[in-house]
Amino acid sequence: MRRGLLNYLLVAVCILLAPLFFSGSYLLNVLVFAGINTMLAVALNLLVGYAGQISLGHAAFFGLGAYLSGVLTTTYGWDPWLTMPVAALSVGILAFIVGFPILKLKGHYLAMATLGLGIIVYIVFNEWVDVTGGPSGLSGIPNLHLGTLVFDGDRRNYYLVWSCALCCMLLSCNLANSRLGRAFRAIHDAEVAARVLGVNARLLKVQVFALSAAVCALAGSLYAHVMTFIEPATFGFNTSVELLTMVVIGGLGSTYGPFLGALLLTLLPEFLRVMRDYDIVFYGGMLMVMTIFLPGGLVRGIPGLWHKPLALRRAKGDAADA
Amino acid sequence: MLELQGVTQIFGGVTALKEVSFSIRADEITGVIGPNGAGKTTLFNIVTGIYRQTAGRVMLEGRDISTVPTDRLARLGMVRTFQNIELFGQMTVLENVMVGLHSRSSSGLFACLFKMPWAVAEERRIRGEALEWLRFAGIEELAPVTAANLPFGKGRLLEIARAMACHPRLLLMDEPAAGLNSQETLELSALIRTIRSRGVTVVLVEHDMDLVMSICDRIVVLNLGQKLAEGTPREIQDNPEVIAAYLGDE
Numbered sequence: 279m280r281r282g283l284l285n286y287l288l289v290a291v292c293i294l295l296a297p298l299f300f301s302g303s304y305l306l307n308v309l310v311f312a313g314i315n316t317m318l319a320v321a322l323n324l325l326v327g328y329a330g331q332i333s334l335g336h337a338a339f340f341g342l343g344a345y346l347s348g349v350l351t352t353t354y355g356w357d358p359w360l361t362m363p364v365a366a367l368s369v370g371i372l373a374f375i376v377g378f379p380i381l382k383l384k385g386h387y388l389a390m391a392t393l394g395l396g397i398i399v400y401i402v403f404n405e406w407v408d409v410t411g412g413p414s415g416l417s418g419i420p421n422l423h424l425g426t427l428v429f430d431g432d433r434r435n436y437y438l439v440w441s442c443a444l445c446c447m448l449l450s451c452n453l454a455n456s457r458l459g460r461a462f463r464a465i466h467d468a469e470v471a472a473r474v475l476g477v478n479a480r481l482l483k484v485q486v487f488a489l490s491a492a493v494c495a496l497a498g499s500l501y502a503h504v505m506t507f508i509e510p511a512t513f514g515f516n517t518s519v520e521l522l523t524m525v526v527i528g529g530l531g532s533t534y535g536p537f538l539g540a541l542l543l544t545l546l547p548e549f550l551r552v553m554r555d556y557d558i559v560f561y562g563g564m565l566m567v568m569t570i571f572l573p574g575g576l577v578r579g580i581p582g583l584w585h586k587p588l589a590l591r592r593a594k595g596d597a598a599d600a
Numbered sequence: 601m602l603e604l605q606g607v608t609q610i611f612g613g614v615t616a617l618k619e620v621s622f623s624i625r626a627d628e629i630t631g632v633i634g635p636n637g638a639g640k641t642t643l644f645n646i647v648t649g650i651y652r653q654t655a656g657r658v659m660l661e662g663r664d665i666s667t668v669p670t671d672r673l674a675r676l677g678m679v680r681t682f683q684n685i686e687l688f689g690q691m692t693v694l695e696n697v698m699v700g701l702h703s704r705s706s707s708g709l710f711a712c713l714f715k716m717p718w719a720v721a722e723e724r725r726i727r728g729e730a731l732e733w734l735r736f737a738g739i740e741e742l743a744p745v746t747a748a749n750l751p752f753g754k755g756r757l758l759e760i761a762r763a764m765a766c767h768p769r770l771l772l773m774d775e776p777a778a779g780l781n782s783q784e785t786l787e788l789s790a791l792i793r794t795i796r797s798r799g800v801t802v803v804l805v806e807h808d809m810d811l812v813m814s815i816c817d818r819i820v821v822l823n824l825g826q827k828l829a830e831g832t833p834r835e836i837q838d839n840p841e842v843i844a845a846y847l848g849d850e
Contacts, residue, residue, distance in 0.1 A: 449713045449714070452712065452713055452714065452715050453709075453712050453713050456707065456711075456712035456713075456715075456719060456723065457698070457701075457702055457705050457707055457712065457719075457722070457723070457726060458707070458708075458709060458712045459712065460691065460695055460698055460699050460702070461699060461702050463688060463690065463691055463695075464688045464691070464699045464702075466690075467687070467688035467689050467690055467691065468686040468687065468688055468689075470650060470670075470682075470686065471682065471686035471687070471688070472688070472699065473669075473670040473671045474648060474650075474670060474671075474673075474674065474679060474680055475674055475679065475699055475700050475702060475703065475762065475763070475766055476671055476672075476673075476674030476675055476679075476702055476703025476766060477671055477699065477702050477703075478671045479671065480671075485709060489709065531690070
């Protein structure tokens with residue numbers, strides 16, 4: 279437990295000090311996105327990594343949060359600080375209601391249902407032009423502010439977004455090591471056995487789905503206020519898949535996996551720009567290599583790369599001795 | 601304690617159980633035996649709400665539990681173990697038992713997320729009690745091991761410790777001795793007796809006749825989905841119908 283806290287503080291300090299070491303506002307801007315992606319990946323990991331329930335529609339909750347914040351501030355003149363909890367809460371409640379029928383499904387069927395949910399929401403963003411502005415998007419969303427301090431620069435946004443992301447990581451870690459976190463993991467490993475032991479699998483799955491959606495909505499709100507402009511394309515199917523990829527590449531059901539996955543998948547495309555049209559090839563290739571050789575994700579895979587040859591050598595040594 | 605009244609289960613066109621009725625007395629060890637395909641595991645699945653019977657009723661301490669969902673049964677005092685042990689493979693041995701204490705703890709989502717003091721206190725209680733149950737099953741030293749890496753015999757003990765952590769009044773065990781060597785089976789029968797001495801009623805489905813005959817107070821014999829006989833081990837051993845079912849008619 280102590281060591282866990284130490285690791286966490288180390289990561290937090292690294293993140294908070296990072297902007298001191300580079301000046302380019304471009305990279306800082308990319309890192310702001312990485313922070314938002316971290317929140318999304320941490321949220322999705324609660325559902326996919328711990329409770330073992332897939333979702334191919336999480337971009338919908340991200341988008342709902344962003345649009346709720348965007349519409350409430352621009353059209354109705356709400357204060358941005360007020361819209362954030364309202365967006366998170368209402369999306370959480372919506373997910374809770376939708377979750378009951380959807381989470382009865384398993385595996386491929388659950389994937390299809392969540393995919394459908396994502397597509398429906400995406401269509402609403404596009405077609406409900408009066409409210410959402412349709413495909414041309416919604417602009418003029420106000421920045422967040424603390425008294426006279428307005429979060430408009432890259433550096434300020436960096437600290438805003440990453441403080442939220444760090445909070446999410448801490449809370450997700452707390453949850454994973456609590457009685458509910460254990461119940462989620464138990465459902466993942468052996469649902470019938472968990473139910474026999476008194477774990478209300480049905481309710482817990484819906485709860486974690488709602489929580490995960492609410493955190494995504496919060497990230498969406500933050501995104502809207504940081505960007506001041508949102509459009510439906512950001513919240514489409516591609517984003518849902520990207521989020522899932524972040525969680526899988528980072529390491530399902532781990533504390534820092536989603537963070538590493540989000541960081542890698544946000545930064546890598548930027549660096550791959552130099553390869554022009556071939557970047558997508560590299561990207562796809564990397565995904566294949568990762569899933570074949572590091573199925574446990576980066577967090578478990580990298581230490582494994584070190585330990586495995588070591589264990590092999592030791593085993594060979596033992597065989598030679600015998 | 602537990603009473604089955606005319607339980608019938610039909611899968612498609614196959615009648616797996618046909619009007620099975622018997623009752624389990626409190627504080628006894630009851631064995632359910634029968635040749636392969638007699639419907640023993642189906643019976644357990646019905647009693648624990650995993651299947652819903654086609655007809656008949658199951659009563660637990662005078663209460664009809666035919667429609668009670670599986671996860672509520674643990675709170676009513678009934679827990680089972682599985683024939684092919686069902687562990688939470690990616691969790692540690694200790695965490696497995698801690699899940700067993702889920703129904704006897706209550707911290708909600710908010711308290712767990714923010715590590716509220718009462719949730720932390722409860723967590724400490726859960727951990728302490730889980731360790732006690734590991735000690736009870738004699739696998740305390742395996743607490744930090746990932747459950748998937750356990751040898752089969754130890755997995756069995758873990759499953760029993762996990763079930764006991766629920767504080768059941770009725771424990772159903774599906775072939776607890778399957779896959780165990782003779783030494784392990786001996787230890788298992790001692791453990792089952794200890795469990796009974798703690799006031800837990802035990803029902804076991806088992807193929808190991810030595811085990812059944814030595815520890816059971818009463819035995820129910822199933823054959824082809826029907827109850828063939830019921831009685832003490834001695835009565836069952838002398839019952840010609842049972843002998844015929846096991847060895848075949850001449």
